[in-house]
Amino acid sequence: MSPVIPSTMKALVIEDDPRRVEVKDHPVPSIADDEILVKTVAVSQNPTDFKHVDWVRIGRRGSVLGCDFSGIVVKVGKNVTSRKVGDRVSGFVHGGAWPDEGAFAEYLRTPAELVWPVPDSLKHEEAATLNCAFWTAVQALFHPTRLGLVEPPEKAKNSEWVLIYGGSSSVGQCAVQLAHLAGYKVVSTASPRNHELVKSLGADAVFDYKDPEVISKIKQATGDAVKYVLDTISEGDSQRISAESLGPQGGTVIVLLKPQPEATSRKDVKLQHTLLYTVLGREFDYGPGADYPVAPEDRAHMVQFLTKMPKFIEDGSIKPLKVRLWEGGLNAIPEGLQYMREGKVSAEKIVYRI
Incomplete structure (x- = not known):
């Protein structure tokens, strides 16, 4: 039985006047035919996250922040055959750029081919460290x-x-x-x-x-x-x-x-x-004079590499990064972002459970 999906969720959204992020009620994103909807379990933090808050030219008001996630598939588009409801998956999205995309939320949408299956041997917190970086x-x-x-x-x-x-x-x-x-x-x-x-x-x-x-x-x-x-x-x-x-x-x-x-x-x-x-298949701009067109060759390269991820993890060839679990979920992320702004993160990934 498919899980009941609400129409709204909690998400960390960029706001202006003053510039900040705030946990708000936000629409659960709809998915296209080649996409999946993921119930977020864990997310990890990257410098690009606070930069999308601080740099008005790249971070958009009303967009959901966050790039790295691990979670459970709760819905699949009609053309998706590679994933099914209940799968454990992890991936990367362009948080801070659009209102319908971003990882720091209870649900997120992403192309089905741009996630990798999380082996049972790996915790969601660990899986979330192996995406943006x-x-x-x-x-x-x-x-x-x-x-x-x-x-x-x-x-x-x-x-x-x-x-x-x-x-x-x-x-x-x-x-x-x-x-x-x-x-x-x-x-x-x-x-x-x-x-x-x-x-x-x-x-x-x-x-x-x-x-x-x-x-x-x-x-x-x-x-x-x-x-x-x-x-x-x-x-x-x-x-x-x-x-x-x-x-x-x-x-x-x-x-x-x-x-x-x-x-x-x-x-x-x-x-x-x-x-x-550029791997995400969506045109975007990264500030004045920095327009990035769709790059199908970048996406295709990453899609094929992601198919190798589970084996590399299971045989020990690739190890997750050291997890620093930051308690408090979505509400604690602004504090974690400030900690990273101040240059205090060293050889570890800040991870939150959602």
């Missing part, structure tokens, strides 16, 4: 128009070096695991307190990003053979260190924030931005 790492490392690395379960034939700048960040932890799984040698940067964590995820060498000799140490450890770079921080001095750490052949540095061409004088280095929202 994990998918970003997948896109940056493996998409043919980004770094284009060999994609697991295939293995790179040559033991090439990949630099993951910011290996203890959420994206960094996922990227270290993925690059290691794909057979690459991984060098990374992190605060000394997180070196052992990053090594436990598969990094062969880790250095303090604040060390003034960090570039020379990376070059020495890798034989000056870094061929690929993902900069998961993309601000401060990170783009300079990332670019200068590439070997003499040069190459591409994938960045998650705006490229800073002035960061390096090297002409053989390309700084390339990647933005995960």
Whole structure:
């Protein structure tokens, strides 16, 4: 028997005058023929969430905040055959942009092909940590128009070096695991307190990003053979260190924030931005002059990768990020967002039960 679905729900909605988020009664979204409706069980928090509140140019008044979720399917569109009512699923949506999309709510809509089945061995709280950060790492490392690395379960034939700048960040932890799984040698940067964590995820060498000799140490450890770079921080001095750490052949540095061409004088280095929202199949703008059209190739790449997720988790190849369960559900999220704004989150994911 299908569950009874209400017409309204509690959701964390962006409001203006003053700019804020507020838990409000909000319509339960309707679904299209290729979509599913999910009853949210757990959600996790990302920097993009508070940025959609703080940056008026990207966050829309009346939209539901939140990107990462895990929950139970309660309704399927008439064309959906891959999911059924009762399935445990997890995924990523573009919170803060539209009133009918967002994870920080009791229910959410999403394309059926853009969720992955959560194995029984994984808690919803853990599953919620493997979406925005994990998918970003997948896109940056493996998409043919980004770094284009060999994609697991295939293995790179040559033991090439990949630099993951910011290996203890959420994206960094996922990227270290993925690059290691794909057979690459991984060098990374992190605060000394997180070196052992990053090594436990598969990094062969880790250095303090604040060390003034960090570039020379990376070059020495890798034989000056870094061929690929993902900069998961993309601000401060990170783009300079990332670019200068590439070997003499040069190459591409994938960045998650705006490229800073002035960061390096090297002409053989390309700084390339990647933005995960392009996988969702919806045109959007990310501020003045930043219009993103529908990108079917980005969506198709992610759809095929998500089919591999359950096996990677079940065989232990991919581990969820450390969960910090923040008590209080939807009502507590504004407090958690402020905690993240203040830079207090380190090597963990803030997760809420809804």
